[in-house]
Amino acid sequence: MRSSSTDHTDGRRSCGRLAACAAAAGLLCAAALPGCRSGTPERSTVTTATVPARAGADRFEVDPGATRLWLFLRADGPLARLGHSHVITTQGLRGSVWLAPQTERTACEFELAVAALVVDDPQERARAGGEFASPLDEEARTGTREHMLGATQLDAAHAPLLRLRCRAVTPTAAGALLDMTVTLRGRDAQLQVPLRWRRSANQLQADGEFDFRQTALGIEPYSAGFGALRVADRIHARFRLVAHRQ
Numbered sequence: 001m002r003s004s005s006t007d008h009t010d011g012r013r014s015c016g017r018l019a020a021c022a023a024a025a026g027l028l029c030a031a032a033l034p035g036c037r038s039g040t041p042e043r044s045t046v047t048t049a050t051v052p053a054r055a056g057a058d059r060f061e062v063d064p065g066a067t068r069l070w071l072f073l074r075a076d077g078p079l080a081r082l083g084h085s086h087v088i089t090t091q092g093l094r095g096s097v098w099l100a101p102q103t104e105r106t107a108c109e110f111e112l113a114v115a116a117l118v119v120d121d122p123q124e125r126a127r128a129g130g131e132f133a134s135p136l137d138e139e140a141r142t143g144t145r146e147h148m149l150g151a152t153q154l155d156a157a158h159a160p161l162l163r164l165r166c167r168a169v170t171p172t173a174a175g176a177l178l179d180m181t182v183t184l185r186g187r188d189a190q191l192q193v194p195l196r197w198r199r200s201a202n203q204l205q206a207d208g209e210f211d212f213r214q215t216a217l218g219i220e221p222y223s224a225g226f227g228a229l230r231v232a233d234r235i236h237a238r239f240r241l242v243a244h245r246q
Contacts, residue, residue: 060203060246062243063243064091064094067242067243070239072238074231076230078229083229085132088119095109104169106166155185159186164183166178167181172194174196175194177193178192178194191217196208203243204241207239208238
């Protein structure tokens with residue numbers, strides 16, 4: 001029979017691992033671009049030409065090295081102090097944007113290899129500050145990532161890609177509001193993402209931040225002890241995108 005302290009340690013590790021798994025799904029919505037709007041395993045071939053080029057639209061290709069995504073997860077419940085907050089990041093987004101003169105006609109598609117997800121990078125945690133600032137040890141970070149990519153969560157072996165398709169865009173005073181379809185392990189979910197964007201002759205940049213719920217993506221947040229220790233359903237997302245005209 002395990003001691004109480006051992007139970008607490010296991011609880012912290014379980015909470016951290018499943019928190020990161022849930023966030024990986026949310027990473028899709030953080031990848032949104034301007035003008036964008038469980039089942040069959042996905043192929044690993046990246047294709048960005050499935051959205052037909054629109055008449056008069058300019059095609060921009062995502063720069064994976066300059067594009068960044070961040071997800072911030074928090075522990076919740078009466079025993080939240082036993083859990084960890086997490087920062088998940090990636091530079092692995094690939095895809096294209098077809099930017100039309102009429103914003104409403106813009107289209108885009110993106111793919112993200114789940115193996116590109118980074119869990120609790122020490123520098124990213126330090127930059128986030130506050131409850132995220134304290135680093136997690138290598139064992140905790142490695143274990144969280146392995147569980148996140150495992151068969152019960154993202155199942156990277158059989159579904160190596162996360163997909164985004166932007167369906168519609170509504171201009172706003174601050175920029176735009178995107179209607180997006182997120183595909184995770186063959187399941188589609190609809191999300192709305194606000195953003196700011198700017199364009200030069202040969203470059204497109206977009207950034208934004210917003211909150212969303214895991215349950216909106218069909219993910220049940222981790223919970224233990226009848227909800228005494230759980231991952232908060234709400235996740236905060238930030239993104240910065242750079243794309244170059246083709």
